[in-house]
Each structure stands twice: as structure tokens, then as C-alpha cells.
Amino acid sequence: MAAMNRRIVLAARPHGEPTPQDFRLEEVPIPTPGPGEVLLRTKWLSLDPYMRGRMSAAKSYAAPVEIGDPITAETVGEVVASNNPDYRVGDLLTAFAGWQEYFVTDGKGGRRVDPSEAPPSTALGILGMPGMTAYTGLLNIGQPKPGETVAVAAATGPVGSMVGQIARLKGARAVGIAGGPDKCRYLTEELGFDAAVDHRAPDFPEALAQACPKGIDVYFENVGGAVFDAVLPLLNDFARLPVCGLVSSYNATEVPPGPDQRPALLRMVLTKRLHIQGFIVWDFRAQAGDFHRDVSDWLKEGRLRYREDVVEGLEKAPEAFIGMLKGRNFGKLVVRVSP
Amino acid sequence: MAAMNRRIVLAARPHGEPTPQDFRLEEVPIPTPGPGEVLLRTKWLSLDPYMRGRMSAAKSYAAPVEIGDPITAETVGEVVASNNPDYRVGDLLTAFAGWQEYFVTDGKGGRRVDPSEAPPSTALGILGMPGMTAYTGLLNIGQPKPGETVAVAAATGPVGSMVGQIARLKGARAVGIAGGPDKCRYLTEELGFDAAVDHRAPDFPEALAQACPKGIDVYFENVGGAVFDAVLPLLNDFARLPVCGLVSSYNATEVPPGPDQRPALLRMVLTKRLHIQGFIVWDFRAQAGDFHRDVSDWLKEGRLRYREDVVEGLEKAPEAFIGMLKGRNFGKLVVRVSP
Incomplete structure (x- = not known):
């Protein structure tokens, strides 16, 4: 385990098209899970257009990201330390960890990802x-x-x-x-x-x-x-x-x-x-069960297909995100943050 | 019964605000009802903002009024001659007779108006x-x-x-x-x-x-x-x-x-x-029954009030209509075409 947590924070609110200077890669100590919490190591990071909205201060359905905070993002992480009997080391879990390598959570708001059902990155795409x-x-x-x-x-x-x-x-x-x-x-x-x-x-x-x-x-x-x-x-x-x-x-x-x-x-x-x-x-959160059942069935029956555009490494997230807003990705854009 | 039918036709398509010159009052012979038809004498004529749309040639949910045709309008008319056993002379009936004094119809698309239930003009307003x-x-x-x-x-x-x-x-x-x-x-x-x-x-x-x-x-x-x-x-x-x-x-x-x-x-x-x-x-035509039941009940119970702005005489329709588009009416605008 690395000694430090690499993360990408909002350095400045973009004016128009975001530029690399609006983001900053920094290292902070890896946080320590408290009672009932687990430490997640991010495997997959989702890049989605809605994040552009969070980088602005304008009022919307969610609060903006503050300057200096990691950009909001859903992730699939692996439990690497657990103080919660519901989660064991090695479990995969979704979380809104943001653009960073490590994240502490009590698991609420996330869900388990079963790698035998579908590739874990699909929890951020077709199954997410x-x-x-x-x-x-x-x-x-x-x-x-x-x-x-x-x-x-x-x-x-x-x-x-x-x-x-x-x-x-x-x-x-x-x-x-x-x-x-x-x-x-x-x-x-x-x-x-x-x-x-x-x-x-x-x-x-x-x-x-x-x-x-x-x-x-x-x-x-x-x-x-x-x-x-x-x-x-x-x-x-x-x-x-x-x-x-x-x-x-x-x-x-x-x-x-x-x-x-x-x-x-x-x-x-x-x-x-x-x-x-x-x-x-x-x-429509009340329909999450219907969604997972239907889409899992359709996937198993071969009636749904999907395509991912995989970017390697957290440091590539800003460039990939900027390109996505111009339509440069081809398929669901995800960042592989750790192997 | 007058020998002629007075009507107001579209003389020209208004450019912007309609003017009196866009309308023309003319007299044509009173039509004769054929088999199964009745002759209605208009008592009440409804003036509504949607008519402005019908005076333009632009595509909408209904066909435009042709130049030389009476302006579209719903009316309450009294049966003055009947070749239809379902309707007797003296019956009141709604129809899309347009801006004119007489109209021949087979009664389809209209409905009976019961003057003991509410004043007949309300069939063009609160009950219409x-x-x-x-x-x-x-x-x-x-x-x-x-x-x-x-x-x-x-x-x-x-x-x-x-x-x-x-x-x-x-x-x-x-x-x-x-x-x-x-x-x-x-x-x-x-x-x-x-x-x-x-x-x-x-x-x-x-x-x-x-x-x-x-x-x-x-x-x-x-x-x-x-x-x-x-x-x-x-x-x-x-x-x-x-x-x-x-x-x-x-x-x-x-x-x-x-x-x-x-x-x-x-x-x-x-x-x-x-x-x-x-x-x-x-x-929502399928809800017409619910509407009539509920609104009649509310009226009888005194839980609904309404106000009419009555204009006397067909010849006043253009001026009243032009004023309505400027908000000059106060209440439902109706024209009393005959006593």
C-alpha cells in the first residue's frame, strides 16, 4: 500500500471549457477508517458530463465542489482495511469517493459489486x-x-x-x-x-x-x-x-x-x-431494484451490449474529462486508478 | 325569423394585432336543414383567445379559418327548425357555428344545454x-x-x-x-x-x-x-x-x-x-363526464363562482375580440347574438 493518497482537486472554477490548470494533482496522507468504517482503494473512477456542473458555483440540484476539494465522482473501490463486520478486505464497493486513490466510508450510499456477475467497471456504466x-x-x-x-x-x-x-x-x-x-x-x-x-x-x-x-x-x-x-x-x-x-x-x-x-x-x-x-x-431511486434485475437479465441474455473507453491512471482524468465534453470518448469513459 | 343570415367572415389574415378591417360583416341566405338536420339560431357566441391562432395560416393543432369563411367559434343555439326527431324546436344546443346567426347541424359534436341547470351561456364558460x-x-x-x-x-x-x-x-x-x-x-x-x-x-x-x-x-x-x-x-x-x-x-x-x-x-x-x-x-375528452358532474356539483354547492363579460350584438364581436387580446374583458367574454 502506498504511503500517500493521490487525488485531483479543483484548483480553479473553469471559465468556459475546463483547462488542465483548473485541476491540481496532490498527495495527502491516506485517511484512517474509524469505528464502523472501511478504507477503499479506488479501482475504477467514472467520468461523466454532470461533473462540469459541479465545478461551477451556479445553483443546481447538487452543491458545487469547493475549490481545493477532490472532484465529485462515483467509484468502484476495494476494501483494503475494515472496521465494519459487513465488509471484508477484498470486497468491492461503489462509493462517491471522488477523483482520488483512497477513501474512507461507512458503506452507506454505496452498493456491493459482484465481480462474478459482470466486470466491476460496469457498476459505473451499464449497471450503474x-x-x-x-x-x-x-x-x-x-x-x-x-x-x-x-x-x-x-x-x-x-x-x-x-x-x-x-x-x-x-x-x-x-x-x-x-x-x-x-x-x-x-x-x-x-x-x-x-x-x-x-x-x-x-x-x-x-x-x-x-x-x-x-x-x-x-x-x-x-x-x-x-x-x-x-x-x-x-x-x-x-x-x-x-x-x-x-x-x-x-x-x-x-x-x-x-x-x-x-x-x-x-x-x-x-x-x-x-x-x-x-x-x-x-x-427514481425506488426503481433501483427493477433496474438491476431487468438490465442484469438483458445482459445475461445477450440483449444489451456496451462499450468502455478506459483511461489508465488517475493523472489522466483531467485530460480525459476535458476531451469527453468535446465528444472525444467512444463509449463509457472510466479511469483505471489501480490494477 | 329574419330572411337573411348575418355572419362575420375573415376578410384578411391579421398581421400582428387584428384590426376591424380583418373582419367583414355580410348577409347570406339562411341555410335550409336537410334530412336529419336542424337549423340553429345562435343565442350566445363565445370569444376565446385561441381564435387568433385560427386566423393565421401557420400550422397548429387545428386547420386555419379560410379567407371568406366565418370565424370559428362555439355557440349556444336554439333549434328553430328540425328534421331530426331527437331535437325539437326550442331545444338549446352547443355547436361550432362560428360568428354567425344561423347554422345547420346534425347535432353531432354538440351537446344539449339544460337552462334549468345553469344559465345557457355557461355552456361556453364554466361548464364549457x-x-x-x-x-x-x-x-x-x-x-x-x-x-x-x-x-x-x-x-x-x-x-x-x-x-x-x-x-x-x-x-x-x-x-x-x-x-x-x-x-x-x-x-x-x-x-x-x-x-x-x-x-x-x-x-x-x-x-x-x-x-x-x-x-x-x-x-x-x-x-x-x-x-x-x-x-x-x-x-x-x-x-x-x-x-x-x-x-x-x-x-x-x-x-x-x-x-x-x-x-x-x-x-x-x-x-x-x-x-x-x-x-x-x-x-382529455374522455373526462367530459367527470368534468360536468364535478363542476355542476361545485356550482350547486356554491363553491365555484364565475363572471361574464356580455357584449350585445354580433356586429360587436370583432371589437370585443380585439380588446380581449389586450386584456380589456373582465370575465368570460360572450356575445349575445339574439335574445
């Missing part, structure tokens, strides 16, 4: 928060019906790839939006999406319209911006829009110039009777 | 489409819970006044927004709203905040614009926004200048987990 975000948002708010069209952006990411695959399991048509031909090919050839559209192509709006000949009944919103612009005219009456993220605007530093498109959006809400609803995964 | 809009939108989408705060604009109008009163019947706090001190006084003193705020007052946003010390849980949206701006920062997490109208923008002729407030709205949808949903009353 991103998977449950897709599952709960799509089924509770999106409610796709057989034959309907479900569109999702960032479709090769952990949320988008699940949205499309679950939509197909429910009998709907899945249209994925992703950046570049490789990702689009992966969607149709590997994940079974009915169509994939490259949002970087100059004819993106027309291509999306062609990929949705019967319009869009569910648009799972996780990016906003130009993709939303292209989706809006294709929405059918009574379309549902679960909103779980707006990655395209996370780095915005000022209110965008006009025209003001809010009145036009509200007019469309009215005339098409749209249902737009924001959510975060914890709003 | 506006009342059912308030009832279905508030109860299905707004879902107010006891102790929550429900805010509604155009609160002395037929929809808004019902929204606030039903909210109170469900144990919620009702905050009405209206134009001018007379209307505000009416809301609190006559209708029992918990608070009323004048949107014309210079300190309107601050006054609204003071009237909603625990924030807003349901905002029943029927106006948009500056009222929406003042409501947004007061919305609580998980607030619901049924959207049934956007009167403030019905006369808009161009996309408003920037900044673009759409991204900020979507960010608020996400961080506050708002539920925004457009609807029209016909989406």
Missing part, C-alpha cells in the same frame, strides 16, 4: 448511474410504444447507447445521433440501432429527417444545442422529451445571442402538446 | 370548453397537492378563474395574476384567491415573489411573455407547468430579439426537474 438514467428516464417519461421512433444524442455514450437498446427491446425504432462515421457505424452494426446520424455532417438536419420518416415520438435529451434545433421540427404530436443533460451548453460562459427561441419552443409545446420533463436518476 | 380546459389541465398535469402553491395568469378569465378556484378546492394556495387593481380585488374578495398580483404594476416580479413565499409548484401557463419571466425564478423543484395558451405572443409578427433564453429554460427544466406539458381540452 448512466444505465439507470437511461432506464428510468426512458421508461417513466419517454414511455416508448411499439412502432414509435426514439431519438437520442451522444448515442454511443453510456446513457445514449442504453436508451436506444432499451427502446428497441420495447419495440420502438431507435435513431442514434453521434459524432463521426465510426460511432455511427458502431450504433447500427454493433448495437442494432435502426439508424444513426452524424451530427458533424454538413447535412445533419436533412439526414436526421430522412432517418425519422415517421417523425420523432421520444427525444431523450442529453446534449441540447444544434441537435435540439434539428430534432424540434421532427417531433410528433404528444412527443415526450426526458431531459437529463445539456452537455453542449455546459461550457457556455454567456447567454447566447438572439433571436430568442424560447417563445417558439413554448408555441411548439402547445401546438404539438409536447411533454418536456427534467429528471436526475435519484428521482 | 374554458372550464374543462382548467379542470383537465390542472388535475391531469398540474396535480396540485394540499399546501402547494398554484399560480395562474389571466386569472379573472374563464380558464384562470376556474384554475384558482379548483386549486383551492384541492387544498392548494391560489395566486392569481391579472391586469389592474379591480381585477386583483375581484380575485381575492369575490373568488377567494389567496393572493392576486397586478402584472401591470412596475414592481410586478417582486410582488409576485412576495405573494409566493414558498415558491410556485404549479404554474398554469396561458399567457407566456413577461409573466413567464417573473414566474420562472420562483418555480420549485418538480414544478408542473400545464401549457394551454400563450396569449401574449399570439399577435407576434417576428421572432423576438435576443438574448436566446431557450438554453436557460432548458437548464432550469433539468436542474429543477420541471414538467412542462402542452395540451388542449380535446386531449
Whole structure:
């Protein structure tokens, strides 16, 4: 065991796009577990777009990370010391340990990870928060019906790839939006999406319209911006829009110039009777059991696939995170912090 | 019986605010009912903001009125000739007769009006489409819970006044927004709203905040614009926004200048987990029976009040309609077309 705990803290609040200077790698003593606590050594660290929000001071559904504190993140850690009879050394456990190598917890708020069920990193992806975000948002708010069209952006990411695959399991048509031909090919050839559209192509709006000949009944919103612009005219009456993220605007530093498109959006809400609803995964925490049962079954039956983008070493987290906000990852981005 | 049918047709599509020149009063022969049909003489004509939308060619949930055709409107008419054994001369019937004195119908799509139950004009207000809009939108989408705060604009109008009163019947706090001190006084003193705020007052946003010390849980949206701006920062997490109208923008002729407030709205949808949903009353037509039963009961029990703004004579309809879009009516606007 190393004598020190390496961690990455917020050095400065990013202005717009985060830069490496907004993060600082530092070493602090490894904490000691108190009564009822365990010491976790981080194996897998999850990088997710929501972390950009936590780096800002703006009010949101969760408190911001303070300057000098480790960046918030869910992790899979291995128990390396235990003062809690419920956990033995070697057990794997999820925790919100943040961007660091060691973390003390009483285990509350985390869950056990069974490596015989699936690779432990999936507890941060398809079997974790991103998977449950897709599952709960799509089924509770999106409610796709057989034959309907479900569109999702960032479709090769952990949320988008699940949205499309679950939509197909429910009998709907899945249209994925992703950046570049490789990702689009992966969607149709590997994940079974009915169509994939490259949002970087100059004819993106027309291509999306062609990929949705019967319009869009569910648009799972996780990016906003130009993709939303292209989706809006294709929405059918009574379309549902679960909103779980707006990655395209996370780095915005000022209110965008006009025209003001809010009145036009509200007019469309009215005339098409749209249902737009924001959510975060914890709003549906009561469904965690259903989620784990269904997704585990689908995985075992080979009906769900996933892809991970693995970064080696905690020190690579800032660069990988900055790239993710630009769409550079291909699959669920995780950092292997220790072997 | 007059020899001719007077009607008001769309002379030109309004550009922005409608003007008297957009309408034309004309006389055509009274139509003759065919087999199974009845001839209705219009007694009451309803004027509602949605008609502004029908005067434009823009795509919406209903087809536009054609140039030269009578403006769309629901009416209460008296059967003056009948070739249908189900209807006798003297029966009262609702119909979408439009802005005219006579109309032939087979009765389908209309319903009988029982003058012993309530004054017949209420079939166009509290017991008609506006009342059912308030009832279905508030109860299905707004879902107010006891102790929550429900805010509604155009609160002395037929929809808004019902929204606030039903909210109170469900144990919620009702905050009405209206134009001018007379209307505000009416809301609190006559209708029992918990608070009323004048949107014309210079300190309107601050006054609204003071009237909603625990924030807003349901905002029943029927106006948009500056009222929406003042409501947004007061919305609580998980607030619901049924959207049934956007009167403030019905006369808009161009996309408003920037900044673009759409991204900020979507960010608020996400961080506050708002539920925004457009609807029209016909989406809930299956609940017409529940609506009539509940509202009739509440009326008989004296738990609901209403106010009508009666205009005398068909020829006054254009002027009254133009004024309504500026908030000049006080109560449900109806035209008495015949005695």
C-alpha cells in the first residue's frame, strides 16, 4: 500500500471549457477508517458530463465542489482495511469517493459489486448511474410504444447507447445521433440501432429527417444545442422529451445571442402538446431494484451490449474529462486508478 | 325569423394585432336543414383567445379559418327548425357555428344545454370548453397537492378563474395574476384567491415573489411573455407547468430579439426537474363526464363562482375580440347574438 493518497482537486472554477490548470494533482496522507468504517482503494473512477456542473458555483440540484476539494465522482473501490463486520478486505464497493486513490466510508450510499456477475467497471456504466438514467428516464417519461421512433444524442455514450437498446427491446425504432462515421457505424452494426446520424455532417438536419420518416415520438435529451434545433421540427404530436443533460451548453460562459427561441419552443409545446420533463436518476431511486434485475437479465441474455473507453491512471482524468465534453470518448469513459 | 343570415367572415389574415378591417360583416341566405338536420339560431357566441391562432395560416393543432369563411367559434343555439326527431324546436344546443346567426347541424359534436341547470351561456364558460380546459389541465398535469402553491395568469378569465378556484378546492394556495387593481380585488374578495398580483404594476416580479413565499409548484401557463419571466425564478423543484395558451405572443409578427433564453429554460427544466406539458381540452375528452358532474356539483354547492363579460350584438364581436387580446374583458367574454 502506498504511503500517500493521490487525488485531483479543483484548483480553479473553469471559465468556459475546463483547462488542465483548473485541476491540481496532490498527495495527502491516506485517511484512517474509524469505528464502523472501511478504507477503499479506488479501482475504477467514472467520468461523466454532470461533473462540469459541479465545478461551477451556479445553483443546481447538487452543491458545487469547493475549490481545493477532490472532484465529485462515483467509484468502484476495494476494501483494503475494515472496521465494519459487513465488509471484508477484498470486497468491492461503489462509493462517491471522488477523483482520488483512497477513501474512507461507512458503506452507506454505496452498493456491493459482484465481480462474478459482470466486470466491476460496469457498476459505473451499464449497471450503474448512466444505465439507470437511461432506464428510468426512458421508461417513466419517454414511455416508448411499439412502432414509435426514439431519438437520442451522444448515442454511443453510456446513457445514449442504453436508451436506444432499451427502446428497441420495447419495440420502438431507435435513431442514434453521434459524432463521426465510426460511432455511427458502431450504433447500427454493433448495437442494432435502426439508424444513426452524424451530427458533424454538413447535412445533419436533412439526414436526421430522412432517418425519422415517421417523425420523432421520444427525444431523450442529453446534449441540447444544434441537435435540439434539428430534432424540434421532427417531433410528433404528444412527443415526450426526458431531459437529463445539456452537455453542449455546459461550457457556455454567456447567454447566447438572439433571436430568442424560447417563445417558439413554448408555441411548439402547445401546438404539438409536447411533454418536456427534467429528471436526475435519484428521482427514481425506488426503481433501483427493477433496474438491476431487468438490465442484469438483458445482459445475461445477450440483449444489451456496451462499450468502455478506459483511461489508465488517475493523472489522466483531467485530460480525459476535458476531451469527453468535446465528444472525444467512444463509449463509457472510466479511469483505471489501480490494477 | 329574419330572411337573411348575418355572419362575420375573415376578410384578411391579421398581421400582428387584428384590426376591424380583418373582419367583414355580410348577409347570406339562411341555410335550409336537410334530412336529419336542424337549423340553429345562435343565442350566445363565445370569444376565446385561441381564435387568433385560427386566423393565421401557420400550422397548429387545428386547420386555419379560410379567407371568406366565418370565424370559428362555439355557440349556444336554439333549434328553430328540425328534421331530426331527437331535437325539437326550442331545444338549446352547443355547436361550432362560428360568428354567425344561423347554422345547420346534425347535432353531432354538440351537446344539449339544460337552462334549468345553469344559465345557457355557461355552456361556453364554466361548464364549457374554458372550464374543462382548467379542470383537465390542472388535475391531469398540474396535480396540485394540499399546501402547494398554484399560480395562474389571466386569472379573472374563464380558464384562470376556474384554475384558482379548483386549486383551492384541492387544498392548494391560489395566486392569481391579472391586469389592474379591480381585477386583483375581484380575485381575492369575490373568488377567494389567496393572493392576486397586478402584472401591470412596475414592481410586478417582486410582488409576485412576495405573494409566493414558498415558491410556485404549479404554474398554469396561458399567457407566456413577461409573466413567464417573473414566474420562472420562483418555480420549485418538480414544478408542473400545464401549457394551454400563450396569449401574449399570439399577435407576434417576428421572432423576438435576443438574448436566446431557450438554453436557460432548458437548464432550469433539468436542474429543477420541471414538467412542462402542452395540451388542449380535446386531449382529455374522455373526462367530459367527470368534468360536468364535478363542476355542476361545485356550482350547486356554491363553491365555484364565475363572471361574464356580455357584449350585445354580433356586429360587436370583432371589437370585443380585439380588446380581449389586450386584456380589456373582465370575465368570460360572450356575445349575445339574439335574445
